[in-house]
Amino acid sequence: MGKKQILTIPDPLLRKISDPVTSVDAEIKNLMDDMLETMYAAPGIGLAAVQVGVLKRIIVIDLSKDGQKRNPLFIVNPKITFKSDELISYEEGCLSIPNQFAEVKRPSSCKVNFLDYNGKKKEINADGLLATCIQHEVDHLNGVLFIDHLSKLKKDLILKKTKKQIREIDRVIV
Ligand code: NI
Numbered sequence: 773m774g775k776k777q778i779l780t781i782p783d784p785l786l787r788k789i790s791d792p793v794t795s796v797d798a799e800i801k802n803l804m805d806d807m808l809e810t811m812y813a814a815p816g817i818g819l820a821a822v823q824v825g826v827l828k829r830i831i832v833i834d835l836s837k838d839g840q841k842r843n844p845l846f847i848v849n850p851k852i853t854f855k856s857d858e859l860i861s862y863e864e865g866c867l868s869i870p871n872q873f874a875e876v877k878r879p880s881s882c883k884v885n886f887l888d889y890n891g892k893k894k895e896i897n898a899d900g901l902l903a904t905c906i907q908h909e910v911d912h913l914n915g916v917l918f919i920d921h922l923s924k925l926k927k928d929l930i931l932k933k934t935k936k937q938i939r940e941i942d943r944v945i946v
Contacts, residue, residue, distance in 0.1 A: 776810045776824040780868050781934060787915040790820070790827045793848050796891030800830070804846050804889060807832045812842075816867045818905045820912035823868050831909040835901060848887040850910050855879035862904045864918045871937065872930045876921045878907050 779785055793800055803826060811819040811832055821830040831847040860880035865873045881899035884906055888894045898906050908918055919927045 774806055774809070775813050776806050778810065778814065778819075778823050778867050779825055780870060781917070781931075783868075785822060785825060785827070786868055786912075786917065788822065788827055789915050790822050790829045790913040792829050793887070796848055796887055796889070800828070800848070801889065803828070804830060804832060804848075808834070808844050808846075811867075814867050818909045819867065820909045822912055822915075829913045831906070831913070833902070833905050833909065835905065846889040847884070847906070847909070848891075850884050850886040850906070850913070852882050852884050852907070852910060854881075854883035855907075856881040856899075860900065860904065862901065864904070864908060866908070866918055868912075869917065869919065869930065869934060872919075872933060874918070874922055874926060874930065876904075876908075876918050878904050878921070882907060884910075 803821065807819050807821060807824060807830065810824055817835055818831065818833045821828045829849050831850060833845040833847065834843055836843040856879045858880045859877045861875050861877045863873050864876045880903060881897065882903045883895065883897050885893070885895050911917065919930050
């Protein structure tokens with residue numbers, strides 16, 4: 773087990789399409805354990821494997837609140853089979869786009885098929901925050917970031933701010 777480094781934009785890997793997992797074996801389970809540890813440490817509520825540099829279709833999510841029992845969800849090879857017409861808006865952020873947040877509208881509920889931590893087939897009907905989180909993470913597996921759902925103006929502003937942040941980080945290295 774170990775915490776991994778989280779890639780941030782403009783890392784080109786974040787724009788790649790991740791490959792399906794052929795078998796949920798010990799190596800994949802180790803990766804999922806590491807992803808969960810990395811996500812808890814960040815802290816975040818969702819993480820895709822590509823964000824730790826592995827182009828595999830794996831997501832970990834935990835929406836439990838501080839002080840509650842942890843409730844990790846391991847999602848391998850997700851397929852969204854239904855998205856509602858009704859939309860919902862959440863202020864989203866992303867561990868790969870540090871300190872930037874924006875309202876994103878997405879279908880308010882969705883149905884997703886996937887393999888769980890033990891390689892078993894599962895299906896869940898998600899709504900609210902979980903539906904948004906699953907869609908955000910599945911986007912990662914397809915090289916899509918939440919800023920891609922914004923107007924060009926808002927997206928450019930976030931990209932500009934992120935570049936400035938990176939420059940500022942560079943400057944304090946003494
Ligand atoms: Ni993200």
